[in-house]
Amino acid sequence: MEKVAGYGDIQKLCHVFSVSRSGFYAYAKRKRMDRDAQARKLVLQTYQRYEGKYGYRQLQLFLWQD
Secondary structure, three states, X not given: OOOOHHHOOHHHHHHHOXXXXXXXXXXXXXXXXXXXXXXXXXXXXXXXXXXXXXXXXXXXXXXXXX
C-alpha cells in the first residue's frame, strides 16, 4: 500500500485495502522510525571505528565511501 500512496487519496486507498487511515499512518511512522534508528546505528559504528577523531563532515565522507 505504501507504493501506491502517491497515486491518490489515502482515504480511498485505505478503504480498498481494508486498512484504517490511522493504522496506515501509524505503520508509516513506525517504518520511518526504524529507518532512522538504522541510520543512527550506522553513524555510531562509523564514529566508533575511527575512535571519535573526526567530525561530521569527515564521517559523512566515510559513510558515502562505504
